[in-house]
Amino acid sequence: MTLYRYLAEGMFFGFIVLIMFGGMLTVWSRLLMHAVLGLAVVFIGVAGLFFHLGSPFMAMMQVLIYVGAVCVMLVFGIMVGHSPTQVDRLRWSGNNFLLASGTCIAGFVLLTATLIRTQWTAAAQRVGDFSMQHLGEAFLHQFVLAFELISVVLLIAILGAIIIARPPQESDPS
């Protein structure tokens, strides 16, 4: 049993390292394409965490929707307008700086507050029921709000892809 434990723990930290690496790539890279692919790495790492925590369905959905759909949409949007030799310059000033730091701090505060406030309970024993009936009832009865919100995420992803892919002439007078 101990070998399994070591392997599982190793995988867990491996996935965390993968997520950190992807996140840093997303934030620091100067090439838009690298940023999006870093995001894909983050998504795959998160899927691995879901898998590790005994929720393979979530893991598969994570890969199917975020890597297979959202990232492909973003990459598709970017590849039309940007070539590998076109490195963006840093725009580390004014509005961008304020917006970015505001979002980061808000996100950090929200997440930490949730983490501290939530009364964590151990997850119930894995249900293991992936029949159509069970999934359908879960999606359209129990978790219908979350299910509908996911489609908003997809809409935002498509809008984001359009905004990113739009040529910069309109906002940039130079």
Place this chain on the structure above:
Amino acid sequence: MSTVMNTGFLPLELLRIIFALICAIVIVFGNAVVMGYLERKLAGRFQRRPGPMEVGWHGILQLAVDGVKLVGKQLIIPKQTDRVLYRLAPIISFAPAIMPMVVIPFAPKLQGRDFDIGLIFILAVVAINVLAILIAGWSSNNKYSLLGAMRSVAQNVAYEIPMLLTLLSVILVTGTFSLRGIVEAQSGGAWFIFFMPVAFLIFFAATLAETNRAPFDLPEAESELTAGFMTEFSGMGFSLFFMAEYTYMFIACSLTVILFLGGWSGPPLPYGEYTSALWFFAKVYALLLTMIWIRWTFPRVRFDQLLNFCWKYLVPFSLVHLLVTAVVLKL
């Protein structure tokens, strides 16, 4: 057997997984060799020429020679490419191709791991290939590669809809995502192809497009785009894409066999729990040969024809099919 292997340090289950992974890799490479030879030989025959004849009996060792040649070739990285992504793209395309082999049930006792959601697992893993093709096309910094990659995505996204819809009709009947469960639901010759032949045809057409096979091979249309998204790749980079394509064909045909042709079921064989894998492989290779046959028989479609075929015929038909299946099940 189990007492010998249960050493405590390496538990049996772990050994089983490692063994399954090794088998998966063997199947991937074996399939690439067999398919490479069959494709060249059959292409030759369809065009009234002998195909490879020089190396070994009827050129049977040709693929070994080609493999050595491809491994030995210089990896050329053009100057204007994105070097990291250019090197990564073939790997990202090839690596996910191995994973579905672990959940495919070849025979009642020949399955790496039965997964409750095996079908979704395969779909999720295979979705990464689209990303790999995009990366390959973009990082090459070549207009042919870029066009090939863009075509590939448009085609994949469009044809995924009828594929998933027909898949859903099968799932409605079986009520499970487990590949083993789907095969067992068809035991005794009650194959789904007899109940829903239209779904089978739609699914097969969609898999042809999903695996970029002729007549839907627009992402690598030789006469228009030299080699599409893999124009700039040489040596092992190219051959990894090549093997990935054959593996995805194998996976697509395996899925078709599992969903519509009853998986491993067939006339009983001795040691059927293992040897009925022969039926599985026989069906898969019959479908693969059909794919080759189609490729060398039909001309390539135009891009507008490709998308029209999907949105105007396949999607409505599969929607109606899903509706009919649901109604029939409720009656």
